[in-house]
Amino acid sequence: MTAEEGGQCEQQFFKSLDNELNKVDKFYKSKVKEVVEEAQNLSKQMDAFIAFRIKVEKAPTRFGFDPPPSSSNMVPMSVFKGDSLSNDSVEENDKNISQEIQEEKPKNVTSNIFASINILNHVKINEAIQTHFPTTKQTELNFSKENLKKIEKQLKQAFIEFYQKLRLLKHYSFMNILAFSKIMKKYDKIASRRAARNYMRIVDDSYIGSSDEVTKLMERVEATFIKHFSNSNHSKGMNKLRPKTKRERHRISFCSGLLVGCTAALVLSLIMITHARNILNKPGRVQYVENMFPLYSLFAFIVLHMLMYAANIFFWRRYRVNYTFIFGFNRGTELNYREVLLLSFGLATLALASIISNLDMEMDPKTGDYKALTELLPLILVALVIAILICPFNILYRSSRIFFLTTLFHCICAPFYKVIFPDFFLADQLTSQVQALRSLQFYICYYGWGDYKLRQNTCKANDVFNTFTFIVAVIPYLSRLLQCLRRLYEEKDPMQGYNGLKYFLTIVAVCTRTAYGLNPVTGWRILAWTCSAMAAIYGTYWDLVVDWGLLQKQSKNRWLRDKLLLPYKGVYFGAMVLNIVLRFAWLQTVLNFRFSLHRETLTAIVASLEIIRRGIWNFFRLENEHLNNVGKYRAFKSIPLPFNYDEDEDQDD
Structure with missing residues (x-):
């Protein structure tokens, strides 16, 4: 040179x-x-x-x-x-x-x-x-x-x-x-x-x-x-x-690993007991599955969702998504992925131990006189989980439990509270837990009406139960719809109206699908299929374009968006395809594809696929929110001040 x-x-x-x-x-x-x-x-x-x-x-x-x-x-x-x-x-x-x-x-x-x-x-x-x-x-x-x-x-x-x-x-x-x-x-x-x-x-x-x-x-x-x-x-x-930075503690990792081992051992034990005692071929197995499966599948849905959330936290931290600011967590009190894994595998261990105890008491002739008592094990476990959740003492992450309960209360009371990100995010999670809510409905019916004493399942033959089947399935979507209407009223943003329309279509689809499940005639089938397809197409478009910010034709990353956190573009295209497939997976409940599976098992699989889809959606939804915050230099919460001075009002006028 x-x-x-x-x-x-x-x-x-x-x-x-x-x-x-x-x-x-x-x-x-x-x-x-x-x-x-x-x-x-x-x-x-x-x-x-x-x-x-x-x-x-x-x-x-x-x-x-x-x-x-x-x-x-x-x-x-x-x-x-x-x-x-x-x-x-x-x-x-x-x-x-x-x-x-x-x-x-x-x-x-x-x-x-x-x-x-x-x-x-x-x-x-x-x-x-x-x-x-x-x-x-x-x-x-x-x-x-x-x-x-x-x-x-x-x-x-x-x-x-x-x-x-x-x-x-x-x-x-x-x-x-x-x-x-x-x-x-x-x-x-x-x-x-x-x-x-x-x-x-x-x-x-x-x-x-x-x-x-x-x-x-x-x-x-x-x-x-x-x-x-x-x-x-x-x-x-x-x-x-x-506030001091939260320290990573080795005992959390140790306990999580221990509970993972316990969960794996209990799963293996459950499989061996089932085969060794030939439970699947014994008389009364169908009635037993129809009673126990909805009771214990509740814990499976919750554990799976917690595992997806733990994976979300891991990847958010790895790719520097400021999820603590987006959710509004107090600094130093937020749960990391190890702690979420600890809680999820702890719940899985309790649930599996309860299932094995139930099976053992069911098969043991010495406990034959206490069969009604064995039916209470799932209810005891639910009561234990609720007691831990509302425990007022400063144990088991009290600040996180209070945050969760407060946000859940806001979702239930929509639209009477100002809608912030954690509120509608949790409401979106609940829309993927409809089957878990129906399991809770079954708990109320099975134990409240005394079916567990006779080991019978008369819930589906009851008109009140069938009516609440519609209501329970609609509650998460209705909460989300009311949140959209509240934001439309406050922010005057027409996008909130379009978002509310998405949840309204989903409510119609869920109702028609539930009606078809209770009365499988051709008319309900056509109506359920049409409404479900419309809701799925609308929801898929909203997921990819609005929530994830993808499919931008003029972007420098063609069909994606200008800024990406993940180094591999193929991950985004794969996530879009997977989201579409999982979005339409529950249409099989209307199309009636023939599978050699019990109906309860098939329903649980479809519900699990929806939870997995929601976990994938969570990552890209927060990635898009984080990039929007970065683009607008938004890194702090906006705290409304309590007083207004007269001169401030004059300036506003």
Whole structure:
């Protein structure tokens, strides 16, 4: 390479480097401007919160006024204003303020409190604090301790999210400066130059290298949070602002492996017992299968879904899908795939042990007088699982259980709660567990009506049971439809209407298919086949195009999308084909293909295929959501603030 060509290459190199520096600097500056504005808004929110707390926690004094219980509550929140303050200086300043307040004359105390409470004349509380119904209105302040707790909780969450945003910005600045430093060191080494020091001066003089706004804001947020939300307990406040990364524990892996071995051993034992005692050829086997299969298949469906979810978590983490942010999990409390495997194989071990115990008691002549009691084993297992799920003690991942139960409650109460991602994601999972819900329905019938005592199955001959067969099958889809209508009302997004239409078609298909199963005549068969085909085609299109974001003809990855996380494009095409095949698998319940299998077994296989399809759908659905978040620079939850100032309303008008 000639000297002239080398000079041109160097010129192009530094030009590209300058462009990258300008791009990074511009982006960082815009984000710092956003957090400064957000800090000012939080400052105003804290002023209103402190005044609100004074008003609620009032107590008469000899001066005839209502001072707050602590000096910190009387001082307007000013840590976002003025110069940077360290934690020590803030604490020292608080002590000085407290001493001044104690030494002040009653007249000054009264005037300070009036000045603080006067803020409340210019604010209104968001009605969302008080109700779950969709509204954007503001209401007059209701000075109750219940509202104070809600406001404090909401502001605490807002500060934690804001602090995480500041930490990420600081990390962004550090990583980019480090990148420029490494690039220049590499350049000096290859070109035998000493340009790194001079160029790093330019980087240090840029906004991203010289601005300390983020550091100052972090110090102020720490001081404010510790003072007002942690009772001046520094370690407690910092633990909430900076939650520790969850440690991977070897005992989880050991216990999971142990339970995998137990599950495998119990499966082998079940097969050997079945063949050794020739259970499949004994009289009464058909009745026994029809009774026991729906009872125990419930656990098989749940375990399979948990295994798919564990696989989802493994691949989300491997390909850096930010699923903890998408689901809104609390940092450090989310379950990893090892813990999900532990729970799933633990449940599988209990279920298999119950099945073997049931078979053993069934075949043992010594327990012949207690056959009704042997029928209670599945019910005892269900009761145990429910008891663990609602256990209030801090054992077996209480935070995850509370999160699951809360989300499930939101699904049941749709559309009375604002719909967020975990709500409709769980509702989608329930649409793949219709057969499990029907198993629960069978539990109620079999044990509630006393069939287990006579070891009979009269459920399907009962009109009430058949009516609830329709209702139970429709519940997940109806919940999802109501969620779509709620989002359509709030967001005015027509796509939610089209999504709701998909679930409406599915409800019609499920009802006609159920009617055909109860009354297999030609008319119901044609109607069920037509509705099922329409719902399957619509659902498949929505899966591939809307939920996964694929089949984009103009994409640089033809028929896929521009950004892909998986390195192999064939995986996406294979997933699309598999999704279509599994989508149409349950059409065989209408087409009546002949298989040498019991009807209950065939139904369980089709239900299992749907759960597998849902597990595949989960990965690509969250991948698409993650890429959308990355494209929109969305990495933090949007926390609605409790107060609205009068000037904010005027600006909106």
